Amino acid sequence: MSENQVVTVTHKGDVAWVEINNPPVNATSTAVRQGLADAVAAVAGARVAVLKCAGRTFVAGGDMSEFDAPPVEPHLPDVVQMIEDSPTPFVAMMHSNVLGGGFEIAMGCAWRIAASGTGFGLPEVNVGLIPGAAGTQRLPRLIGMDAAIDIACSGKIVKADAMLALGGIDMVSDNLEADVNSFIADLPARPTAISARTVPAFADDLIETKRAALAKRAKGQQSPLENLEALQWALEPFAEGQPKERARHLALRHSPESRALRHAFFAERVVAKPDAIKGATPRDIASLVVVGGGLMGAGIATSALNAGLSVTLIERDADAAKQAETRVHGLLEGAVKRGKMTADAFEARKTAFRAVSDYAEAASAPLAIEAVFEDVAVKREVFQKLAAVMADDAILATNTSYLDPMLIFEGIENQDRCIGLHFFSPAHIMKLLEIVKTPHTSAEVLATGFALGKRLRKISVLSGICDGFIGNRILAAYRRAADYLLADGALPYQVDAAMRKMGVPMGPYEMQDLTGLQIAWANRKRQAATRDPNERYVTIADQLCEMDRLGQRTGKGWYTYEEGNRKPLRDPEVEAIVEAYSAQNGITRRAFTEEEIAGRLLAVIANEGALIVQEGIAERAADVDMVKVHGYGFPRWRGGPMQYAKEIGLEKSKEFMQLVATDSPGSWKVASWKGVV
Numbered sequence: 102m103s104e105n106q107v108v109t110v111t112h113k114g115d116v117a118w119v120e121i122n123n124p125p126v127n128a129t130s131t132a133v134r135q136g137l138a139d140a141v142a143a144v145a146g147a148r149v150a151v152l153k154c155a156g157r158t159f160v161a162g163g164d165m166s167e168f169d170a171p172p173v174e175p176h177l178p179d180v181v182q183m184i185e186d187s188p189t190p191f192v193a194m195m196h197s198n199v200l201g202g203g204f205e206i207a208m209g210c211a212w213r214i215a216a217s218g219t220g221f222g223l224p225e226v227n228v229g230l231i232p233g234a235a236g237t238q239r240l241p242r243l244i245g246m247d248a249a250i251d252i253a254c255s256g257k258i259v260k261a262d263a264m265l266a267l268g269g270i271d272m273v274s275d276n277l278e279a280d281v282n283s284f285i286a287d288l289p290a291r292p293t294a295i296s297a298r299t300v301p302a303f304a305d306d307l308i309e310t311k312r313a314a315l316a317k318r319a320k321g322q323q324s325p326l327e328n329l330e331a332l333q334w335a336l337e338p339f340a341e342g343q344p345k346e347r348a349r350h351l352a353l354r355h356s357p358e359s360r361a362l363r364h365a366f367f368a369e370r371v372v373a374k375p376d377a378i379k380g381a382t383p384r385d386i387a388s389l390v391v392v393g394g395g396l397m398g399a400g401i402a403t404s405a406l407n408a409g410l411s412v413t414l415i416e417r418d419a420d421a422a423k424q425a426e427t428r429v430h431g432l433l434e435g436a437v438k439r440g441k442m443t444a445d446a447f448e449a450r451k452t453a454f455r456a457v458s459d460y461a462e463a464a465s466a467p468l469a470i471e472a473v474f475e476d477v478a479v480k481r482e483v484f485q486k487l488a489a490v491m492a493d494d495a496i497l498a499t500n501t502s503y504l505d506p507m508l509i510f511e512g513i514e515n516q517d518r519c520i521g522l523h524f525f526s527p528a529h530i531m532k533l534l535e536i537v538k539t540p541h542t543s544a545e546v547l548a549t550g551f552a553l554g555k556r557l558r559k560i561s562v563l564s565g566i567c568d569g570f571i572g573n574r575i576l577a578a579y580r581r582a583a584d585y586l587l588a589d590g591a592l593p594y595q596v597d598a599a600m601r602k603m604g605v606p607m608g609p610y611e612m613q614d615l616t617g618l619q620i621a622w623a624n625r626k627r628q629a630a631t632r633d634p635n636e637r638y639v640t641i642a643d644q645l646c647e648m649d650r651l652g653q654r655t656g657k658g659w660y661t662y663e664e665g666n667r668k669p670l671r672d673p674e675v676e677a678i679v680e681a682y683s684a685q686n687g688i689t690r691r692a693f694t695e696e697e698i699a700g701r702l703l704a705v706i707a708n709e710g711a712l713i714v715q716e717g718i719a720e721r722a723a724d725v726d727m728v729k730v731h732g733y734g735f736p737r738w739r740g741g742p743m744q745y746a747k748e749i750g751l752e753k754s755k756e757f758m759q760l761v762a763t764d765s766p767g768s769w770k771v772a773s774w775k776g777v778v
């Protein structure tokens with residue numbers, strides 16, 4: 102028996118049992134790779150070797166913490182090759198997840214046997230990479246090019262039954278231990294090593310068709326296309342394709358895209374554990390009340406039902422309650438129609454849901470989320486009624502977008518139970534949840550908010566109180582900067598094109614047309630009294646609103662729309678208004694390149710994010726990044742605006758911000774970035 106800390110080899114008769122034990126997910130760290138290399142030597146002489154993993158899963162990936170450092174020997178492709186070349190053939194005995202390096206190791210084995218439900222995948226694409234241990238070279242040889250593209254280019258996980266059907270594994274078992282034992286008792290003839298096989302024939306136009314579809318979906322992200330390219334190297338001899346894959350994998354580790362995606366991966370985990378909840382124990386929430394069953398309330402209720410909670414929705418009267426019920430049932434039904442929910446689950450959710458008009462129904466609930474009209478008086482009245490019937494310590498949450506929670510909760514007893522839970526529309530789909538802390542919110546209540554967010558499968562981000570919280574405050578700055586560009590010489594379509602080019606699904610003007618111009622208009626009116634008179638105020642958006650150009654809902658906004666078509670069309674009327682605005686204000690319009698436009702707008706977003714961190718509204722830059730990525734369509738492959746600013750160089754981002762500030766004196770506070778990144 103040979104052994105290092107993480108890989109052990111035990112001989113029983115003529116069988117060698119090799120076990121990896123590297124919690125939590127048996128990642129292919131240096132110690133695991135070395136242990137496997139030693140194990141290949143140690144199994145010599147055995148009739149067969151079985152490779153298995155201790156703990157909750159088979160090898161579920163590489164060790165990302167090693168990716169920034171130079172690679173250390175033995176390298177994984179060499180280890181996989183040793184396994185494949187071993188005179189003693191290996192059986193991979195797999196459970197739970199077989200991902201990335203884990204799948205590559207399994208493909209070095211002669212046979213693969215998986216417990217039912219095991220998931221297989223090459224998720225490297227999700228962190229801006231291609232596999233580096235011949236995953237793209239062996240997979241098409243094993244299951245064909247079409248299926249290999251689907252897996253490697255999307256990062257999706259394929260379950261054992263489907264993998265068996267693709268020919269990627271030899272058996273799916275409900276009784277792994279016993280089935281592996283009978284398999285090795287009567288081994289079939291050793292199959293040809295995967296690296297020695299050729300890729301089965303596939304359709305002539307397969308690659309081009311896939312390339313077009315991937316490019317469209319990737320919106321600027323390169324890694325799906327990188328994987329497609331690497332998969333094609335499998336058509337060359339293995340000895341040529343494999344080193345190419347390895348070299349590209351190592352190069353991509355240092356690409357901005359991979360850095361950004363790894364940043365996002367870690368940021369998603371960091372934001373879920375803010376300092377403010379350290380040491381606090383969340384309450385268990387199994388049911389909740391939603392007040393207001395409009396657009397947001399219905400979405401929030403649906404999200405909670407989907408997470409297995411029971412929900413009581415309170416509306417103004419019986420009619421409104423009925424309408425809210427119809428709305429929630431409709432959202433649930435939508436999931437059934439899209440094949441995302443079974444009929445049984447639909448019935449269970451309907452049973453867990455009630456829409457009522459009597460506040461007494463809230464009496465026993467541990468938490469209520471208010472989503473009524475954006476009006477302080479209305480919201481206050483709702484909380485008075487809730488406080489009157491609910492327990493003294495029941496959590497009271499507001500979904501307000503812009504109102505100050507301190508005003509909303511004024512007069513409520515026990516303010517430590519008051520919190521903001523700011524969902525995004527549509528609330529049953531959007532990932533982001535801003536959890537707003539008032540100066541009184543207790544750590545326990547905050548922690549409960551985060552636990553609820555996790556249960557609803559949201560990315561929860563802590564925010565302090567400021568106008569618009571983190572996300573909408575940045576949105577307001579972004580739109581203001583875009584409007585300044587219009588006043589100074591750009592046109593809406595140019596601004597949108599520049600931003601789309603950097604990876605957002607929609608530019609600021611198309612987005613406003615989609616969501617409607619009226620909310621921001623109402624906010625600007627509300628802010629008028631307190632706005633700094635020195636701040637530049639561009640009235641173009643207001644003019645459009647006054648003309649009832651409120652976006653797609655009125656058929657016109659920043660663009661015009663043909664009946665039944667959502668495609669924005671340039672509108673000479675709008676462009677004339679923009680140009681007239683410049684003329685009336687004595688501005689000589691000038692041309693902006695797309696780089697200038699995107700550079701300035703991204704600098705404004707990052708600058709506002711830095712101010713938010715400096716003011717303590719957000720705990721850290723990663724919080725800002727996750728708000729923008731999961732609530733506002735900022736490309737995840739750019740990591741978020743703060744990561745992007747770091748990537749292009751903070752000095753460059755600051756220079757752009759300085760230009761913006763100089764062009765509009767008195768309008769911008771420039772962040773120092775002290776302590777931000």
Ligand code: NAI
Pocket residue numbers: 392393394395396397398415416417421471472473474475476479483500501502503523524525526
């Ligand atoms: P909505 O107008 O679609 O729905 C409001 C609902 O509240 C209506 O169904 C109304 O009947 C009900 N309601 C009004 N007064 C009530 C009362 N006293 N008791 C019970 N129900 C009452 O509005 P929407 O868009 O759902 O917004 C609700 C809240 O969510 C607002 O505070 C808004 O700022 C916030 N929000 C809105 C987002 C959006 O994209 N629309 C995004 C995030 C937050």
